[in-house]
Amino acid sequence: MPHSVDPLRSAFADELQRVSSERELRALRDRYLGRKGGVVATLMKQIAAAPSGDRRLLGQLANEFKTDVERALAERQQALQDRLEPVEAVDITLPGRPIAQGRRHPLVILRDRLEDIFAELGYAVVEGPEIEDEYHNFEALNIAPDHPARDMQDTLYLNAPIDSRRGTAPPSERTRPQVDRAATLLRTHTSGMQIRYMEAHEPPIRIIAPGRVYRRDNLDLTHTPMFHQVEGLVVDESITMADLKGTLTHLLRELFGPDARALFRPTFFPYTEPSADVFVSCHACHGSGCPVCKRTGWLEILGCGMVHPAVFEAVGYDPERFGGFAFGIGIERLAMLKYGVDDIRMFYENDLRFLEQFPH
Amino acid sequence: MSWLRDFVDVREPAAELAQLLSMRGFEPGAIEGAPPGPLAPEGRHGARPRHDTAASDPSDDGVIDFEITANRPDCMNVLGIAREVSTAYGRPLAHPPAAARQTESSTAAPLAVTIEDPDLCPRYAAAVAEVTVGQSPAWLANRLLAAGVRPINTIVDVTNYVMIELGQPMHAFDLDKLEGRELRIRRARGGERLRTLDGEDRALTADMLVIADATRPQAIGGVMGGRESEVGHATRRIAFESAYFTPSSVRRTSKRLGLKTEASARFERGADIGAPVWALERACALMEAIGAGRVVGEVIDRYPAPRPPTRVRFRERVIERHLGQRVDRTEAARILRQLGFTLEDAADGWEVVVPSFRVDVTREIDLVEEVARHAGYDRLPATFPVLRAVPRPSDPRIDADRLVRRILTGAGFAEAVTFAFIESQAASAFAPAGEIVAIAHPLSEKFAVLRPSLLPGLIESVGYNRRREQRTVRLFEIGRRFRASAGETRTVGLAWSGAGSAEHWSAKPRDVDFFDLKGVVDRLCGSFRLKPSFVRFPQDAEGARYLVAGRSARIEAPDGVVLGVVGQLAPPVAETRDLPRGDDVFVAELDLDALAAATPRADVRVEPLPRFPSIARDISVLVDERLPAGRVRATILAVAPATLERVQEFDRYRGRGIPDDKTSLSLRLTFRATDRTLTDAEIEQAMAVIVFALEREHRAVRR
Structure with missing residues (x-):
C-alpha cells in the first residue's frame, strides 16, 4: 500500500513532457483521469480498501494529486492551442461583413420620444388628417374668418375641395353630430385634432396628436413650408394652469435633463387663455448666456395655454364644468436645439451622411 | 424711455424694463441706445407698418422695441405700454396729456362731415386749423425717429406723434383741396380711383371705405391718404381726421390693395372707439404748442350710435x-x-x-x-392633473408605423422625410391628371401639387445622395399621399439603388435587383402576418406608367386586396428626377391602412413541433422560358399529397446545354407526415405524380 503519490507525480510529469499534440494530450487525460481504470480512479479505489487510520491522509494526497493533474492538463491544452498551425488562422484585422442597418429619421426619433414620455403619463397618441377644413383648423379654434390670427399663419389652400376622408377621422364615442366638411386646406397646426377628438369623445381627455403641418413659408435656415408638431390636450373637471406647468416642466426635464428649468411667459393664441410661451434653460450654458440662446439663457420650446371656453362651446362641452390645457411643440426646432443642427433644410435633404449620424 | 416717462415714473434701466414687460406678454426685441436704423418711407397713413411700439427717445437713454401680439392693439403705443408698466410696478399712470388748447372757439368749423356708412365707420371726428407748415422741433422729430417714423413736416409729424403716443391713427387733409369743403365717409363707387400718398394710382371697389370730398375720394379710410390733398409746405388750412374704422373692413381693404400701413395695422386689430375726440384734442394742443397752427372752430364728432361699454x-x-x-x-x-x-x-x-x-x-x-x-x-405652483379614468387606447396606426420602421431599418433602409408637395411635372407619371390635387397659391413651381405618391420625393432623395458619392442608397418614408378621389392615404414608400449585397472584401458586390426589394416587401408583409401575392400589372394599372413593365408587380393580400406596387423605376421617370443616367432604382409603395386591415385579427395559435423527420427530394425540369415559376409551384401544390411541406426554388439556369427557349428550374420538395416517418415508397409515388403533372401541364422534361 503506497504511502505517497510522489512516484505517480513524477511519472505524470514525464509523460506530460512528452506530449506534443492535442491527440496525445487527450490520451494522457484518459489514462490518468479516465473514470474506469484511470490512474486517479485506481488510486481512489485503493484508498477505499486501505486501513481506516491511513484513509484520511491518503485521500487528501490523492485529491491534491487529482487537482494538480487537472490543472497541468488544462495548462498544457492552452499551450498547445496557442501554437496552432498558421493555416487555420484568419486575419482578424480585416473588416467584418457589414450588416446593413437603417436609421429612424431624427424627427421621428424625437417624435417617438415625445410619444413615449406622454404615453407613460396616460396620454393616448392619436393622428388626424393633414388636409383639413376651415372649421377644424380655424373656426372651432376661435379663429374668426376675418381675425388677424389668420394672418399669423399663412395658409396653403387646395385648388379644389376634397370630400374623401377615408380612415383619417378617429372613431367616435359620442352621439353628437360631428362637423363634416370637405377639406380645403393643408392644416396649419395640429390643433385641429383638439376639435376632432373632443367632437368624438367625452371628458376626461388626455391626448397627444403628432403630425405634419403646413405653412406658406419659404425655405430658409429656420423655415420650411412643411414641419412637424406634437399637439397635447388634457380636459377634465378642475384642470388648472398649475397642472399645465407641472406637466410641461416634467416634459422639459425628460428632454433636457433633471436640471432643466422652465419659464412660462404670457402670450396670445386665439384658442387658449391664458396662454404662454414656454422656455427651457439653455442646455449649452445652463442659463448663463451663450450664442445658442442668444445670450438670454433661455430657449423657446413650445406654446401652450388653458383651453379657451369658446373652443369648449364649439364642441359642446360646458366650460363652467370642464377645464383643460393644450400645448403644441415644434419638433424641428426641438431637434435643432438638441442635435445642434443650424439649418432646418438638412432634415429634408435626407443625406445619408446626415441621417447615419443618429443612433438606430 | 423719456416718452414713457411722460406717463409713468420709471428709473429702472431699459434691460430691466424689457424683462418686466416680457414676463407680462410683451416680447422685447432690440434695446437700442441710439436712433434706430430703419426709417419709414412716408409719414402718417403712409408709414411702413411696424407692429411694435418704441417706447423711448434717443436723446437720453434708449429705445425698446416690443412685439405686440394681435390681441393687444391698445399697446401699440406709448401710453398702452406705460399703463402696463404702471400696473407692473404699482405706480400711478399720468393722465393722458391735457387737451387744453391755447385758443378756444365756439364757432362752427368750416367743414361739413357726413358718415354715409356707419357700419364701416362708426365714428369720425375732425377739426380745422390754419397752419404754417414747417419743420418740427428737434425733440418731436427725435421721438418720431426713435419710433422708426421719418419726420415730414409739422402737421404730418403731429398726426404721427399722436398715433405713436396714444395709438389713434390720424390724417390731415389740405382743406383747400377738398371740393365743397366737406368730407363724406362712404363706400367707393365703381370705377373710382385714387392716387395714394405713395404715388400709386389705385382702383377702388364698392366694399372699400373712402373719405371723399363733394365729388371724389381723398383718402382710403384707415389705410392711406390721397396725394392730391396731401399737406405740404404750401398748405394754409387743414382738416385733421381722427376716426374709428371697422377692423374687418380695413383689413379687407388693406389686403385687397396689398397696402399695409401703420394706420391699417392699428385699425384692423381694433382701435379705441373712445379715443378719436381726445386724441384729436391732443393733436390740436400739440400743433399749437409747437406753433404750427391754430384751431378754427369747434371739434366735429360724428358718432351716430355710441357704444355702451362692455x-x-x-x-x-x-x-x-x-x-x-x-x-x-x-x-x-x-x-x-x-x-x-x-x-x-x-x-x-x-x-x-x-x-x-x-x-x-x-x-x-x-x-x-x-x-x-x-x-x-x-408664482403658480407646478402640479399634475389627477388621472380619474382608465386612459384610452392610442391610435393603432401609431404602433403599426413603428413596426414598419423596425422592419425597414433592420433591413438597412434609412428613413427619409420629404415634402408633401412636389412639381406638377414630377407628379404626372404617378397618377392620372384628374387625381392630382393642386395647391391654390403655391410658394413656387417646386411645391405646386400634393404628392400622389411618396415615390417622387424619395427618388429625388436617392438622386441627391447618388450625386454625393453614395453608391448604395436605401431609403423609406412613411407619410400621406393625396388624390382627388381617395383623399389622403397613409403609405410607406421604399427606394433602393446601388449594391444589392453588402460591400465586403470577400466578394464582389452584386447590383440590386427586383428580388432584393421583393424580399423586403415579403418581410414587411410577413411582419403583418401576411403572405402577399405578386401579380403582373394590367397595362393601365396603378404603377404601370412609372415602372418597367417586365420588372414590376402589384402586391396583393391573400383576399385579393391591392396592398401596393413594387418594381424597377422606369428610366425616363428616373431621368426627370435627376438621377444619374444608368442607375437602376427599385421602388415599392404600400398602403399602410390596407396592410393593417388585411392583418389577421386572431392571436397566433402555436402549431405542435414536428415529431417525425422530413424527407427532401430535388427535382430539375426543363420548361418553357416564359413559364412563371409560380405556375410550376401551383401545379406541384395541386397534385402533391398533404405531406408536401415545402417547395423551394433553388436554381434557375439558362445557358450551355439548355435549349434557347427553355430554362432549367430546380426545386427542393420537402415531405413530412405528422404521425409517422414517411417511407421511400411513399415519396417515390408522390414524386411520380408530381413529375407526371408537370409533364402534362407544362410539357416539362425532367433532367
Missing part, C-alpha cells in the same frame, strides 16, 4: 379654478383697476366695466388672464 361679471373663485392658485382679492382688483378697468363689487366678485381701448376683453376668462399676467405665471 360689462363682464367676474367671479373671484374662477381665478383659482383656472390658475390652481388663489390670488388675493385686493391684488386682483388693483391689477384690473390699474389696467383701466372699472370695478363694482358684487357678492361673488366684481362687475367689471371694460375700457373702450381693451377690445380683446369680452368675457370672464379674459379678466382671469389679466390677473394671471400681472400676478405672474412664475
Whole structure:
C-alpha cells in the first residue's frame, strides 16, 4: 500500500513532457483521469480498501494529486492551442461583413420620444388628417374668418375641395353630430385634432396628436413650408394652469435633463387663455448666456395655454364644468436645439451622411 | 424711455424694463441706445407698418422695441405700454396729456362731415386749423425717429406723434383741396380711383371705405391718404381726421390693395372707439404748442350710435379654478383697476366695466388672464392633473408605423422625410391628371401639387445622395399621399439603388435587383402576418406608367386586396428626377391602412413541433422560358399529397446545354407526415405524380 503519490507525480510529469499534440494530450487525460481504470480512479479505489487510520491522509494526497493533474492538463491544452498551425488562422484585422442597418429619421426619433414620455403619463397618441377644413383648423379654434390670427399663419389652400376622408377621422364615442366638411386646406397646426377628438369623445381627455403641418413659408435656415408638431390636450373637471406647468416642466426635464428649468411667459393664441410661451434653460450654458440662446439663457420650446371656453362651446362641452390645457411643440426646432443642427433644410435633404449620424 | 416717462415714473434701466414687460406678454426685441436704423418711407397713413411700439427717445437713454401680439392693439403705443408698466410696478399712470388748447372757439368749423356708412365707420371726428407748415422741433422729430417714423413736416409729424403716443391713427387733409369743403365717409363707387400718398394710382371697389370730398375720394379710410390733398409746405388750412374704422373692413381693404400701413395695422386689430375726440384734442394742443397752427372752430364728432361699454361679471373663485392658485382679492382688483378697468363689487366678485381701448376683453376668462399676467405665471405652483379614468387606447396606426420602421431599418433602409408637395411635372407619371390635387397659391413651381405618391420625393432623395458619392442608397418614408378621389392615404414608400449585397472584401458586390426589394416587401408583409401575392400589372394599372413593365408587380393580400406596387423605376421617370443616367432604382409603395386591415385579427395559435423527420427530394425540369415559376409551384401544390411541406426554388439556369427557349428550374420538395416517418415508397409515388403533372401541364422534361 503506497504511502505517497510522489512516484505517480513524477511519472505524470514525464509523460506530460512528452506530449506534443492535442491527440496525445487527450490520451494522457484518459489514462490518468479516465473514470474506469484511470490512474486517479485506481488510486481512489485503493484508498477505499486501505486501513481506516491511513484513509484520511491518503485521500487528501490523492485529491491534491487529482487537482494538480487537472490543472497541468488544462495548462498544457492552452499551450498547445496557442501554437496552432498558421493555416487555420484568419486575419482578424480585416473588416467584418457589414450588416446593413437603417436609421429612424431624427424627427421621428424625437417624435417617438415625445410619444413615449406622454404615453407613460396616460396620454393616448392619436393622428388626424393633414388636409383639413376651415372649421377644424380655424373656426372651432376661435379663429374668426376675418381675425388677424389668420394672418399669423399663412395658409396653403387646395385648388379644389376634397370630400374623401377615408380612415383619417378617429372613431367616435359620442352621439353628437360631428362637423363634416370637405377639406380645403393643408392644416396649419395640429390643433385641429383638439376639435376632432373632443367632437368624438367625452371628458376626461388626455391626448397627444403628432403630425405634419403646413405653412406658406419659404425655405430658409429656420423655415420650411412643411414641419412637424406634437399637439397635447388634457380636459377634465378642475384642470388648472398649475397642472399645465407641472406637466410641461416634467416634459422639459425628460428632454433636457433633471436640471432643466422652465419659464412660462404670457402670450396670445386665439384658442387658449391664458396662454404662454414656454422656455427651457439653455442646455449649452445652463442659463448663463451663450450664442445658442442668444445670450438670454433661455430657449423657446413650445406654446401652450388653458383651453379657451369658446373652443369648449364649439364642441359642446360646458366650460363652467370642464377645464383643460393644450400645448403644441415644434419638433424641428426641438431637434435643432438638441442635435445642434443650424439649418432646418438638412432634415429634408435626407443625406445619408446626415441621417447615419443618429443612433438606430 | 423719456416718452414713457411722460406717463409713468420709471428709473429702472431699459434691460430691466424689457424683462418686466416680457414676463407680462410683451416680447422685447432690440434695446437700442441710439436712433434706430430703419426709417419709414412716408409719414402718417403712409408709414411702413411696424407692429411694435418704441417706447423711448434717443436723446437720453434708449429705445425698446416690443412685439405686440394681435390681441393687444391698445399697446401699440406709448401710453398702452406705460399703463402696463404702471400696473407692473404699482405706480400711478399720468393722465393722458391735457387737451387744453391755447385758443378756444365756439364757432362752427368750416367743414361739413357726413358718415354715409356707419357700419364701416362708426365714428369720425375732425377739426380745422390754419397752419404754417414747417419743420418740427428737434425733440418731436427725435421721438418720431426713435419710433422708426421719418419726420415730414409739422402737421404730418403731429398726426404721427399722436398715433405713436396714444395709438389713434390720424390724417390731415389740405382743406383747400377738398371740393365743397366737406368730407363724406362712404363706400367707393365703381370705377373710382385714387392716387395714394405713395404715388400709386389705385382702383377702388364698392366694399372699400373712402373719405371723399363733394365729388371724389381723398383718402382710403384707415389705410392711406390721397396725394392730391396731401399737406405740404404750401398748405394754409387743414382738416385733421381722427376716426374709428371697422377692423374687418380695413383689413379687407388693406389686403385687397396689398397696402399695409401703420394706420391699417392699428385699425384692423381694433382701435379705441373712445379715443378719436381726445386724441384729436391732443393733436390740436400739440400743433399749437409747437406753433404750427391754430384751431378754427369747434371739434366735429360724428358718432351716430355710441357704444355702451362692455360689462363682464367676474367671479373671484374662477381665478383659482383656472390658475390652481388663489390670488388675493385686493391684488386682483388693483391689477384690473390699474389696467383701466372699472370695478363694482358684487357678492361673488366684481362687475367689471371694460375700457373702450381693451377690445380683446369680452368675457370672464379674459379678466382671469389679466390677473394671471400681472400676478405672474412664475408664482403658480407646478402640479399634475389627477388621472380619474382608465386612459384610452392610442391610435393603432401609431404602433403599426413603428413596426414598419423596425422592419425597414433592420433591413438597412434609412428613413427619409420629404415634402408633401412636389412639381406638377414630377407628379404626372404617378397618377392620372384628374387625381392630382393642386395647391391654390403655391410658394413656387417646386411645391405646386400634393404628392400622389411618396415615390417622387424619395427618388429625388436617392438622386441627391447618388450625386454625393453614395453608391448604395436605401431609403423609406412613411407619410400621406393625396388624390382627388381617395383623399389622403397613409403609405410607406421604399427606394433602393446601388449594391444589392453588402460591400465586403470577400466578394464582389452584386447590383440590386427586383428580388432584393421583393424580399423586403415579403418581410414587411410577413411582419403583418401576411403572405402577399405578386401579380403582373394590367397595362393601365396603378404603377404601370412609372415602372418597367417586365420588372414590376402589384402586391396583393391573400383576399385579393391591392396592398401596393413594387418594381424597377422606369428610366425616363428616373431621368426627370435627376438621377444619374444608368442607375437602376427599385421602388415599392404600400398602403399602410390596407396592410393593417388585411392583418389577421386572431392571436397566433402555436402549431405542435414536428415529431417525425422530413424527407427532401430535388427535382430539375426543363420548361418553357416564359413559364412563371409560380405556375410550376401551383401545379406541384395541386397534385402533391398533404405531406408536401415545402417547395423551394433553388436554381434557375439558362445557358450551355439548355435549349434557347427553355430554362432549367430546380426545386427542393420537402415531405413530412405528422404521425409517422414517411417511407421511400411513399415519396417515390408522390414524386411520380408530381413529375407526371408537370409533364402534362407544362410539357416539362425532367433532367
